[in-house]
Amino acid sequence: MTRSPLAPPAFPALAAIQGVTPRVAKARYKAWDRCDLTYVEMDEGTIVAGVTTQSKCPSPEVEWCRDALPLGRARALVVNAGNSNAFTGSRGRAAVEAIAARVARHLDCQPSDVFVSSTGVIGVPLPIDKAEAGLDAAFGAEPCTWEQAAETIMTTDTFAKGASAQAIVGGTAVNIVGIIKGSGMIAPDMATMLGYVFTDAAIDPALLQQLMSAANRRTFSCITVDSDTSTSDTVLAFATGRAGNPVLSQMDDPGADAFAAALEDVCRELAHLVVRDGEGASKFITIAVTGAEDDASAHRVALSIANSPLVKTAIAGEDANWGRIVMAVGKAGEPAERDLLSIRFGATQVAAGGYALEGYDEAPVAEHLKGKEIDIGVDLGLGNGRATVWTCDLTHGYISINADYRS
Amino acid sequence: MTRSPLAPPAFPALAAIQGVTPRVAKARYKAWDRCDLTYVEMDEGTIVAGVTTQSKCPSPEVEWCRDALPLGRARALVVNAGNSNAFTGSRGRAAVEAIAARVARHLDCQPSDVFVSSTGVIGVPLPIDKAEAGLDAAFGAEPCTWEQAAETIMTTDTFAKGASAQAIVGGTAVNIVGIIKGSGMIAPDMATMLGYVFTDAAIDPALLQQLMSAANRRTFSCITVDSDTSTSDTVLAFATGRAGNPVLSQMDDPGADAFAAALEDVCRELAHLVVRDGEGASKFITIAVTGAEDDASAHRVALSIANSPLVKTAIAGEDANWGRIVMAVGKAGEPAERDLLSIRFGATQVAAGGYALEGYDEAPVAEHLKGKEIDIGVDLGLGNGRATVWTCDLTHGYISINADYRS
Incomplete structure (x- = not known):
């Protein structure tokens, strides 16, 4: 291996x-x-x-x-x-x-x-x-x-x-x-x-x-x-x-x-x-959720993002597909207000107040996503709850490892 | 496509x-x-x-x-x-x-x-x-x-x-x-x-x-x-x-x-x-859970199996890896007793009462897994709750489609 x-x-x-x-x-x-x-x-x-x-x-x-x-x-x-x-x-x-x-x-x-x-x-x-x-x-x-x-x-x-x-x-x-x-x-x-x-x-x-x-x-x-x-x-x-x-x-x-x-x-x-050492991992991803109703809620939202195969494949493809992050926040079952949501990649805010920031600078985002250490920040705008979780991307390597592990 | x-x-x-x-x-x-x-x-x-x-x-x-x-x-x-x-x-x-x-x-x-x-x-x-x-x-x-x-x-x-x-x-x-x-x-x-x-x-x-x-x-x-x-x-x-x-x-x-x-x-x-038409799907999988405490519990256990990337990649690899089904039952958070659990692929029972059936006939299982329609049955041995869910396998196709969808 x-x-x-x-x-x-x-x-x-x-x-x-x-x-x-x-x-x-x-x-x-x-x-x-x-x-x-x-x-x-x-x-x-x-x-x-x-x-x-x-x-x-x-x-x-x-x-x-x-x-x-x-x-x-x-x-x-x-x-x-x-x-x-x-x-x-x-x-x-x-x-x-x-x-x-x-x-x-x-x-x-x-x-x-x-x-x-x-x-x-x-x-x-x-x-x-x-x-x-x-x-x-x-x-x-x-x-x-x-x-x-x-x-x-x-x-x-x-x-x-x-x-x-x-x-x-x-x-x-x-x-x-x-x-x-x-x-x-x-x-x-x-x-x-x-x-x-x-x-x-x-x-x-x-x-x-x-x-x-x-x-x-x-x-x-x-x-x-x-x-x-x-x-x-x-x-x-x-x-x-x-x-x-x-x-x-x-x-x-x-x-x-x-x-x-x-x-x-x-x-x-x-x-x-x-x-x-996540199977097939090519990126180490830190997901920080702030502004949740409480820390436990922030943790569940962060894990919903971290476990989303669509978010993980987007990061594998170095694609700033923050729409999939919105999706993962929405499906978490936790208090969230679409129109208060803000999202950043690295230090660059890409969405705030419920829609994409027009004309945000894509260059630093693209540069950040090419790296091996990816930072995603999501602010829910509701309270003081916060949590950070860590995951990796989902790549062809994961499929290769797990479609024939036992044999 | x-x-x-x-x-x-x-x-x-x-x-x-x-x-x-x-x-x-x-x-x-x-x-x-x-x-x-x-x-x-x-x-x-x-x-x-x-x-x-x-x-x-x-x-x-x-x-x-x-x-x-x-x-x-x-x-x-x-x-x-x-x-x-x-x-x-x-x-x-x-x-x-x-x-x-x-x-x-x-x-x-x-x-x-x-x-x-x-x-x-x-x-x-x-x-x-x-x-x-x-x-x-x-x-x-x-x-x-x-x-x-x-x-x-x-x-x-x-x-x-x-x-x-x-x-x-x-x-x-x-x-x-x-x-x-x-x-x-x-x-x-x-x-x-x-x-x-x-x-x-x-x-x-x-x-x-x-x-x-x-x-x-x-x-x-x-x-x-x-x-x-x-x-x-x-x-x-x-x-x-x-x-x-x-x-x-x-x-x-x-x-x-x-x-x-x-x-x-x-x-x-x-x-x-x-x-x-699941992205990258090569197998249509029916998961029937019986013997749960109630139908809602059976539904959650069935979805836990259906959403497990390890189960889905095993099916993609035509691998009768029922250990991953045990894992998915265990993580569902629903009432389950390891030592009452039975599992079948197609019509063939592979595990019962908490362990693998010794000397079960692997040939019909392998044959079943080569097909496009996969049937998995899990009996929890607890009650009369039952549910059936449907999913597909997880393949390289899913990664290819989703690592560059937006671009």
Whole structure:
């Protein structure tokens, strides 16, 4: 698969996180010769928070994580690539239980301390023998880099994705590192694809969950590639506490703001990287809606635009077809007044007060649309609600990838 | 534009409707040498019912029709092709008023007796001079055939679309004829594209509206090409009363059932023709959802499947990727139990009770998917709710058509 034209030049330099050790191995879930099992070991005392898909047909991995998250403890993460194990009935559940049991024996911990994700084709039970052999190989492997871990969780992704940030908490520097995979079946309206955030911060599990949920609402929940929400979306955040900072337990604590901002930065960067690897993407599109009745309404209008195939194909064709944006605002089902609507591409206003601005300068708009980073602004003129979402264009590449993915 | 591979072999033979006279003319709304203005004159006493888009950014034509529909009277229909006149502020409204005024003078009727629709690019005010010259040409033209009228309302359509039915009402045969246009920007969740139904039946306006709304819910509201709802969707039904049947005024009247069924037949056939001309379509897909909690829930699940780009590209690739159907059920936000879900392609069950049927016969499924008419059945196993929707696949053709439509 050719690397996405929107990919960053290289994988970023990511700090090691004290108390976190990633390893990879070849479980050979498909007929390939690449690492496809990621095993991340975490020190005792590591806490966890997370969000999962709201799909009514979730994978057994999602159900497993949902059950384990309220306990707030983690010792390991296992990610299988090449088979999502979704819609596999009791056999899929048995595979997850077998993986958790194997790791629990290895680490002498509870099975519920082991978090499991799988990604790939739907409907084929994950082969337990391959998973167990892969785990045994991972247990004996040398620790790997974040880049190797990010490569190992990939499926249709064209590049490995990672991000990091640092925050000062009570005078102590804490590190946050994240990796993510995702390219198609991306419309994490309520959660996201498979993403993992690791930090050495000392933080109370309830506060970590609160911050993770808030970051999710402003980052992963604001991206869409194709409006199709996966059965397996999961984001988990693990905190080892090894930085030795004064434990964060509420938002009033010194440094909690800085930690929350750093966590959101990492989540936003990871979310953007997924859009930059959107199947067939040639443009990264930012859609900012202002003037809505409230933020939730602005978010729904922005997603209506971001999910419109006609808007996305117009951007692919570098066509300033703002009429399709009007259409997408109109179909969103949210409060909107046609005659108050304003639209801009880049810095250039093209429509205001319900009709096209006569004689607006088309040159900067055409120039903007030739670029890879497209900014669309829509003001509804009703109130103070605002939201920003990110998506990519819809091209022949998406059709080519998805008309013969399974075969 | 090549004729859609899903088009019927020829335009059907449609009866003349007593009291209805269509004519066409060249208003030259675009730089083309084709008829693009349709003018249909109707006898005094003609009544009208209709449904329009629920878009919050409707065209002035839609607003005009909404205002006139409650009066229930019609003398003329004008349809402009090549310019939708949507999002054009007060200038767009002025064009509609000028058209209605011109026709009202010609027929010595009220402007509100004149129904106007326009279809084409959004954001360019309809030129009043061209509309008036086109109308004058139409007034002096010979009456045309239904096929010519159906051709004249086309934009990106690749074939002219019409349908008809007959019903016996109180011993009298009444005819119903319909024409429609539509190919992209089709997701008439609450209304439809531009469709016109003409009948010589004698019927009370309130009953016609009731029957039209009911037929709309089961036909136009059950199709989608690309999930994008137009600013201009309109379906109007005109009844001249010239058949001389005993006037239908309530559902208990003899023949009302037959008329309602015939009206729904025409609407369903017109709706199907729009899907058969879906931009880039190579397969006509019927999605039947059963076992939902109620019919409304089944409808939303069916549309979630029909609007999934991953399902639509899989069908384009002739891939029995039922995992994507599971995904689309899961994201619909409707009651669903993964472990009760069953899925079939054609007559072949491929998944039941939450997992793939082992060793199901793939040969008839592959054979079915090679055809142009694809049947997908999903049973949710919860209740008695059912719904059927119709859509087409998503192919390179859709991208090609829409990445350079405006230019």
